[in-house]
Amino acid sequence: MDIAEVAKRSGVPASTLRFYEEKGLIQSVGREGLRRVFNANILERLGLIALGRVAGFSLAEIAQILGSKGTPNIDRAMLVSKADELDNTIQKLIAMRDGLRHAADCPAPSHMECPKFQRLLGLAASGMIKGEGTEKLSNKRHSNKARYQTRQ
Amino acid sequence: MDIAEVAKRSGVPASTLRFYEEKGLIQSVGREGLRRVFNANILERLGLIALGRVAGFSLAEIAQILGSKGTPNIDRAMLVSKADELDNTIQKLIAMRDGLRHAADCPAPSHMECPKFQRLLGLAASGMIKGEGTEKLSNKRHSNKARYQTRQ
DNA sequence: TCTTGACCTCAAGTCGACTTGAGGTTGCAC
DNA sequence: GTGCAACCTCAAGTCGACTTGAGGTCAAGA
Numbered sequence A, B: 001m002d003i004a005e006v007a008k009r010s011g012v013p014a015s016t017l018r019f020y021e022e023k024g025l026i027q028s029v030g031r032e033g034l035r036r037v038f039n040a041n042i043l044e045r046l047g048l049i050a051l052g053r054v055a056g057f058s059l060a061e062i063a064q065i066l067g068s069k070g071t072p073n074i075d076r077a078m079l080v081s082k083a084d085e086l087d088n089t090i091q092k093l094i095a096m097r098d099g100l101r102h103a104a105d106c107p108a109p110s111h112m113e114c115p116k117f118q119r120l121l122g123l124a125a126s127g128m129i130k131g132e133g134t135e136k137l138s139n140k141r142h143s144n145k146a147r148y149q150t151r152q
Numbered sequence C: 001t002c003t004t005g006a007c008c009t010c011a012a013g014t015c016g017a018c019t020t021g022a023g024g025t026t027g028c029a030c
Numbered sequence D: 001g002t003g004c005a006a007c008c009t010c011a012a013g014t015c016g017a018c019t020t021g022a023g024g025t026c027a028a029g030a
Helices: A003-010 A014-022 A042-054 A059-066 A076-104 A115-125 B003-010 B014-022 B042-054 B059-066 B076-104 B115-125
Strands: A030-032 A035-037 B030-032 B035-037
Touching: A003 A014, A003 A042, A042 A059, A042 B076, A042 B115, A059 A076, A076 A115, A076 B042, A076 B076, A115 B042, B003 B014, B003 B042, B014 B035, B042 B059, B059 B076, B076 B115
Parallel strands: none
Antiparallel strands: A030 A035, B030 B035
């Protein structure tokens, strides 16, 4: 497949494909003249990259997870820690989803004032805020990067 | 509370608080001299903002969801659609989490070659890639924004 | 043959989300 | 009443993730 074909099948613009290659996230199997040639599994890999992005990982992290080059030895501890991070995120998203759904048909004048909304989201938000939380549950796991994603 | 207190309790830098105020995500209740004064519920709101961010919403979307000003009339349909979007994301994250956990102790030389990993993530990634998917399930819901997050 | 279209490279531009810095003001401590 | 730490504004800078543009190469068709 040439780059246009990949772009068409994946929905990822050719410019992005070049960019990803440059960053080591994907690789072409070679060139035909000066044109890149990709093989079919690129589509799958692009799917995983997209997945990683919605999971909130940076391109650098994704490269690390997927193995930038011929899938070298992987840091399994890192995978577990990413999974835990994700687990944490999932809990929050579930609370947020429920909060949104509730807010959508809650009679309260403002959902900030609805006790149910408060409880749902407050729970999810606890642990996001650094300060004196009620300490109910799920604190301090995956504490690296933690405390918001105040990524530097 | 003054800005330093809020920063300390929330972990959000003062510069970010000013930035958020400028963007309409938060508001101070007034000034004391030229210093902003916040009341306590700001902490909760900051938690929700952080939550929205990990859910992948932009600041503009969050402002819309939370109501930028005194919680005006909210677009309930929008809330439902955000919730659906989130639901979709959650499914993907769950698959990714399971995929990562599996990969962490899978004997396959490369997890790209492990059939279980493939299945888990392939499933999640389906619908992310535009092209001829196996069409199993959960396609085309929340199709706005869809097709990756090729935002704009 | 020569033109066109699809690809190429490399540098620069854009956008969102912040952060940093210069220069100004205030209140409390001494 | 003076110093200074902690706030303020506003402009500019940074970073990640891309996109756009200028200028070049090449294979195929008129």
